[in-house]
Amino acid sequence: MHAIDNPGRRTFLKAGAALGAGLTLGFYLSPGRAARQTAASTAASFAPNAFLRIAPDNTVTVLVKHLEMGQGVYTGLPMLVAEELEVPWEQIRVESAPADAKLYGNLAWGGTAQGTGGSTSLNNSWDQLRQAGAAAREMLIAAAAALWTVEPSALKAESGSVVHLQSQRRATYGELVAKAAELTPPQSVKLKAPAEWKIIGKSLPRKDGQTKATGQAQFAGDLKLPGLLTALVVRPPLFGVKVKSIKADTARAVPGVKAVVQIPQGVAVVARDFWAAKKGRDALIVEWDETDAAKVSSDALREQYLALAKTAGKVAADHGDAAQALSKAAKTLEATFTFPYLAHAPMEPLVCVVQLKDDACEIWAGSQLQTLDQAIAAKIAGLQPEQVTIHTTLAGGSFGRHANPTSDYIAEAVATAKATRELNAPIRLMWTREDDIKGGYYRPLFVHRIAASLDAQGKPAAWLQRIVGQSILAGTPFGGMIKDGIDFTSVEGASNLSYAVPNLRVELHSTQNGIPVLWWRSVGHTHTAFAVEVFIDELAAAAGQDPYEYRRALLADHPRHRVVLELAAEKAGWGSPLPKGRGLGIAVHESFDSFVAEVAEVTVQPDGNFKVDRVVCAVDCGVAVNPNVIEAQMQGGIGFGLTAALHGKITLKDGRVEQSNYADYPLLRIGEMPKIEVHIVPSEAHPTGVGEPGVPPIAPAVANALYAATGKRVRDLPIDPAALKA
Amino acid sequence: MTELTVNGHKYEVDAPPDTPLLWVLRDTLGLTGTKYGCGVAVCGACTVHVNGNPMRSCVLPVSAVVGSRITTIETAENSVVQALQQAWVQQEVSQCGYCQPGQILSAAALLASNPRPTDADIDAALSGNLCRCATYARIRAAVHDAAKTLGA
Numbered sequence: 039m040h041a042i043d044n045p046g047r048r049t050f051l052k053a054g055a056a057l058g059a060g061l062t063l064g065f066y067l068s069p070g071r072a073a074r075q076t077a078a079s080t081a082a083s084f085a086p087n088a089f090l091r092i093a094p095d096n097t098v099t100v101l102v103k104h105l106e107m108g109q110g111v112y113t114g115l116p117m118l119v120a121e122e123l124e125v126p127w128e129q130i131r132v133e134s135a136p137a138d139a140k141l142y143g144n145l146a147w148g149g150t151a152q153g154t155g156g157s158t159s160l161n162n163s164w165d166q167l168r169q170a171g172a173a174a175r176e177m178l179i180a181a182a183a184a185l186w187t188v189e190p191s192a193l194k195a196e197s198g199s200v201v202h203l204q205s206q207r208r209a210t211y212g213e214l215v216a217k218a219a220e221l222t223p224p225q226s227v228k229l230k231a232p233a234e235w236k237i238i239g240k241s242l243p244r245k246d247g248q249t250k251a252t253g254q255a256q257f258a259g260d261l262k263l264p265g266l267l268t269a270l271v272v273r274p275p276l277f278g279v280k281v282k283s284i285k286a287d288t289a290r291a292v293p294g295v296k297a298v299v300q301i302p303q304g305v306a307v308v309a310r311d312f313w314a315a316k317k318g319r320d321a322l323i324v325e326w327d328e329t330d331a332a333k334v335s336s337d338a339l340r341e342q343y344l345a346l347a348k349t350a351g352k353v354a355a356d357h358g359d360a361a362q363a364l365s366k367a368a369k370t371l372e373a374t375f376t377f378p379y380l381a382h383a384p385m386e387p388l389v390c391v392v393q394l395k396d397d398a399c400e401i402w403a404g405s406q407l408q409t410l411d412q413a414i415a416a417k418i419a420g421l422q423p424e425q426v427t428i429h430t431t432l433a434g435g436s437f438g439r440h441a442n443p444t445s446d447y448i449a450e451a452v453a454t455a456k457a458t459r460e461l462n463a464p465i466r467l468m469w470t471r472e473d474d475i476k477g478g479y480y481r482p483l484f485v486h487r488i489a490a491s492l493d494a495q496g497k498p499a500a501w502l503q504r505i506v507g508q509s510i511l512a513g514t515p516f517g518g519m520i521k522d523g524i525d526f527t528s529v530e531g532a533s534n535l536s537y538a539v540p541n542l543r544v545e546l547h548s549t550q551n552g553i554p555v556l557w558w559r560s561v562g563h564t565h566t567a568f569a570v571e572v573f574i575d576e577l578a579a580a581a582g583q584d585p586y587e588y589r590r591a592l593l594a595d596h597p598r599h600r601v602v603l604e605l606a607a608e609k610a611g612w613g614s615p616l617p618k619g620r621g622l623g624i625a626v627h628e629s630f631d632s633f634v635a636e637v638a639e640v641t642v643q644p645d646g647n648f649k650v651d652r653v654v655c656a657v658d659c660g661v662a663v664n665p666n667v668i669e670a671q672m673q674g675g676i677g678f679g680l681t682a683a684l685h686g687k688i689t690l691k692d693g694r695v696e697q698s699n700y701a702d703y704p705l706l707r708i709g710e711m712p713k714i715e716v717h718i719v720p721s722e723a724h725p726t727g728v729g730e731p732g733v734p735p736i737a738p739a740v741a742n743a744l745y746a747a748t749g750k751r752v753r754d755l756p757i758d759p760a761a762l763k764a
Numbered sequence: 765m766t767e768l769t770v771n772g773h774k775y776e777v778d779a780p781p782d783t784p785l786l787w788v789l790r791d792t793l794g795l796t797g798t799k800y801g802c803g804v805a806v807c808g809a810c811t812v813h814v815n816g817n818p819m820r821s822c823v824l825p826v827s828a829v830v831g832s833r834i835t836t837i838e839t840a841e842n843s844v845v846q847a848l849q850q851a852w853v854q855q856e857v858s859q860c861g862y863c864q865p866g867q868i869l870s871a872a873a874l875l876a877s878n879p880r881p882t883d884a885d886i887d888a889a890l891s892g893n894l895c896r897c898a899t900y901a902r903i904r905a906a907v908h909d910a911a912k913t914l915g916a
Contacts, residue, residue: 108860108897243856250861251852253797253837257862260796268791293780311791312800313783385801385809385862385896434799434862435896471802666856670902674859677898700806700894709887711900 084215086177086223088141089170090119096198096212098125100167101135103142103152104159105406105440106246107384107433108674109729110667111159113244115167117663118160121237122171122230124195125211132245137408137428151409155441155557157630157727160663164725165229172227174218181217182209232661232722241666246432258402258431258466259389265463266391267296269454270315270470272324273304276331276693277478278552281305285323292318299457303446306454308461312468332552333693339483339551340376343506347374347487351504351545352523355533358541363500367491371580375488375569376754377507379688380481380558381474381703386434388469390451394419394459399426403448404433406440410515414445418452437559437678442479443514475703476695480688481558482508486532486569490539496581497592500541503532503569508555509548523548527557531566531629531734536599537574537592553690559678560730563629571625571738572753575745585742586612586624598658598719599626602635605656605717610637616747619643620651623742625735631726632659633719636676638712638739642747646762650680650712650740655732657716660723668728669716675732676714681706683737687756766826770795770834772841781827785819786810788826789836797837797865801894808893811866812836818873820892837865844872844914851909859897867893871907880911 085091091099100116112132120130135142143149145166146158175195182200183190186207194201201208232238249255274280284305286298294314299306305324309315364370391402392415399419405411405428416423433440451467458465469477484507493499509525511517519526524546526533533544558564578588586607593599603626607613612622619642626635635656642648655672662668685704689696697703741752748762765776770793777792789795789812798821801809805820812821813835839845848868851857858864867890874881874889881889886907895903 108858110859243853244858246861247853247856247858250858250864251849251868253865255861256796257799259800260790262794262796311787313780313787313791383896385799385807385860385894387800433860435860437896471804471807670856670859670899673901674897674899677900678896680898681896699804700802701804705894705896706898706900707887707894708890708900708903711898714901 082215084219086174086218087170088135089167090123090174092174092211092215094212094215096129096210098123098130098211099133100130101133103135104154105404105430105433105436107404107406107436107440109159109671110244110664111154112246113242114160114663114667115163116245117237117242118163118167119171121235122168123175125198127237127242129198130245134430137405137412137426137430139409143409151407153407153409153441155406155438157632157730159727161631161724161726168229169227172229173223176224176227177218177221178211178214180221181214185214185217238661238663239665241664244667255432257386257389257434258391258404259386259468261391261402261431261466263391263393263464266466267308267310267461267463268312268315269306269308269451269465269467270319271301271304271306271450271454271467272319272322273473273477274326276328276333277554278330278332279326279328280330281324282327283325289318289322292321296461297458298322299454301450301453301457303450303453306450306457306467308454308458308465316470331693334551334553335691336379336483336689340485343483343485343549344374346506346547346549347485347504351506351547353543354524354529354546355535355542355544360500360502360541360543363541364489364491364502367499370489370491371576372487372489373573373576373753375486375565375572377484377565377568378686378755379483379553379690380682380686381688382437382439382558383474383700383703383705384433384435384437384439387471387474388439388447389466390448391464391466392451392455393464394452394455397421397425399452400429401426401448401451402429402431404436404440405430405448406433406436407445410443411445411448414449415452418449419456438557438561439479442556443516446479471700472698475688475697475699478554479556480553481564482510482555484565486565488569488573490573490577492577492581496583498537498539498577501535501539501543503544504547505529505532505544505566506547507549508551508553510555510557510561512548527562529566530562531627532570535570536596536628537589538595560629560733563627563730563734564682567625567627567629567734568738568741568755571627571735572741572751575623575742576751589624589626598633599628601719602626602633602656602658605719606635606637606654609656609715609717610639610654612637619747621743621745621747623739623744623746625738625742627734629731629734632657632728632731634672634731634735636735636739638736638743640740640743640747642744642762644764646759648744648759648762650710652713653715653736653739655714655716656719657728657731658719658721659728659731660721660725662718662721663725665718668718671728672716672732673714675730676736677706677711679733679736680710680740683740683755683757684710685756766830768826768829768834769832771836771839777826779826781825783826784822785812785824785826785829785834786821789821795836795838799862799865801863806892807863808870809863809866811869811893813869813873816873816876818870835869837868842872844875844910845869847910847913848872848875848906851906851913854909855902855906857899857902857906859899863893863895867895867903871903871910875907875911875914879915881907
């Protein structure tokens with residue numbers, strides 16, 4: 039599959055191995071140790087593999103190895119099992135799989151590490167879970183055949199039962215589990231043809247819809263354990279700073295405060311509940327050693343990056359001879375694009391609950407990189423990874439924040455639990471919103487500079503793009519994925535430019551400045567798609583051509599790009615005249631092996647204030663397993679991208695983050711949400727992700743629409759309405 | 765001891781009087797459907813009703829609500845909340861789901877005073893409820909659905 043062949047993804051295999059995870063492939067049809075271990079009703083249940091369990095009462099439990107953070111894995115993944123198992127949707131219940139790299143490794147990352155990211159969940163589970171369901175189905179048929187002494191070929195699985203075709207004798211799966219549990223799983227199974235699908239392709243209801251609407255859904259912070267204590271951490275006011283001295287008397291005197299302890303990340307205040315911990319933390323006085331402080335200012339960084347973008351960087355892509363073509367060109371265009379730091383700011387601030395004992399560590403968290411989290415927790419606790427149990431809870435959003443190569447919040451929680459072992463209490467470590475906004479791990483600040491020339495027909499003849507920003511991978515366990523100095527997460531979406539350009543060169547400057555950075559929903563595509571899609575619009579304008587037709591002509595060799603582009607344009611009514619002050623803009627982008635085009639319609643006031651009225655989105659993500667979830671992810675991705683386009687900006691002054699909460703780091707509000715139409719391209723291709731690919735095209739589509747409405751180019755995010763003033 | 769009435773039940777709680785209602789609900793009473801999002805009344809995740817009015821429980825000292833009727837997402841006695849919950853499920857509103865209890869409580873207060881709101885009414889009433897998953901389009905649809913159900 040395409041995704042697994044992606045060199046970036048493949049190297050995750052090595053990264054995973056480096057983390058100490060065992061190597062395994064094709065393990066998943068073996069009897070399900072974990073499924074059996076985690077079976078509540080154990081003995082009588084049938085657990086043919088690690089992914090499902092059937093109880094005598096006919097409930098089918100699907101174990102989901104990925105984090106549910108809103109993207110719909112608790113729905114899309116069980117659908118694959120239900121399809122092959124021939125079970126009605128209502129009969130399926132969902133459970134989070136335990137952390138176990140051998141059983142639950144992400145196959146898109148080589149199968150050695152369990153984790154959720156890169157919009158790979160459905161993609162890597164597509165064959166695995168259908169096979170898991172099919173294997174169970176065949177075993178249930180074999181069980182009925184043995185009980186009834188008939189040939190398996192005389193039987194059929196249907197709606198949670200096995201039926202003898204001739205006699206119509208039937209037995210529910212629940213009635214067959216005891217016999218089926220005695221059988222050996224088949225070595226290979228036949229999967230259903232698309233024409234036979236009853237579940238795949240249907241907008242079946244989300245499995246978590248009811249509990250989330252009634253407040254019953256359990257997030258990590260909702261966990262109730264006897265004696266649970268709450269911890270808040272005072273972290274350094276500047277990145278890279280260490281504790282010099284602590285005055286904790288006042289904090290310790292706060293009623294309810296149980297302990298104040300230093301941990302590697304700062305100082306933890308442990309108390310009977312959140313409010314006591316908060317008051318204790320407020321009363322704590324910490325003096326910091328600022329010797330190694332990262333005293334940078336984002337304005338200065340931006341200037342520094344703009345200067346760097348004028349110099350040659352490391353080569354990320356090189357076809358033809360862009361430099362020569364540019365020097366010979368009669369006409370060249372050049373533009374610079376800038377992008378600020380961005381915080382993930384999921385609605386649920388980070389929470390991790392830890393119960394530490396001498397020989398075991400139990401963790402409840404919205405763990406997104408379970409294998410790494412397990413290894414890091416074990417190291418801090420002085421245990422083996424297999425002594426660390428992770429209960430992956432629902433996450434109240436993540437957008438990449440929980441997939442931290444340092445496992446930061448989990449590491450803090452385990453360190454706090456270790457430092458307070460004498461309290462013999464489970465620790466709930468919480469971040470406040472201020473901790474979250476100021477706490478780093480941002481989408482890095484980036485600058486792009488692109489120069490291009492056009493040929494006689496107005497087509498791009500040369501394209502030289504320089505990208506400047508921090509590497510997300512450098513200095514992490516995933517650093518091995520940096521090849522020849524190129525962190526692919528900095529250049530993805532640009533180094534593999536889809537438009538036909540005979541002379542293409544993409545260069546990268548990876549900077550270092552001590553500000554912690556991290557992947558943020560759609561990663562490099564958050565900036566590369568904007569630079570590329572706005573600049574291609576500029577080339578179309580310079581060539582005097584329609585921006586849609588211009589793109590279409592340059593995508594002759596990219597049929598899937600073209601199909602979504604054409605679909606979005608057609609549904610949006612591209613080409614119809616609009617009144618003054620309104621405009622349509624288009625953008626198309628491939629990310630995580632899915633293809634998305636978006637057309638934005640804007641209305642701009644004379645003072646530059648504007649509204650995004652409508653967005654038409656077309657997506658090709660292969661087989662549309664659950665169209666409703668796909669639509670939701672496109673809507674959500676567009677809303678997420680609009681927050682960045684309209685509002686998102688983290689700034690630093692002398693090393694201090696200037697924002698602290700939603701008041702100064704605003705999110706999109708309901709009144710700013712445009713009408714959105716989503717059109718899904720019918721496809722039988724291997725399904726690919728939808729969590730991230732909706733994000734990249736929206737900011738450039740809006741910028742291009744603003745150009746259509748005002749004649750003014752937007753090259754800096756977030757968009758400044760003052761610059762659009764008539 | 766502070767006496768509170770939550771969802772029709774009376775509770776005696778031992779909490780300092782400045783403790784925000786949010787943390788009494790969550791940490792003392794174990795009613796964890798009400799969420800912490802910002803702590804400064806700018807995100808709406810902690811929205812509850814106090815005597816029928818939507819309030820941000822993260823900045824509301826427990827001492828200020830003694831003797832008041834408090835309604836949370838766990839209510840079993842509020843037909844407007846229940847109609848909204850059903851509509852939420854029908855419209856498949858939730859993604860991560862974290863902000864939705866607050867959205868529903870804000871929407872319930874709107875429907876109590878305005879049984880047939882327009883999109884603009886909904887946008888105004890829910891402008892203080894943030895959703896990072898941007899489920900807003902479905903929130904609007906679900907509020908309209910609940911209004912229809914309740915008006916039928």
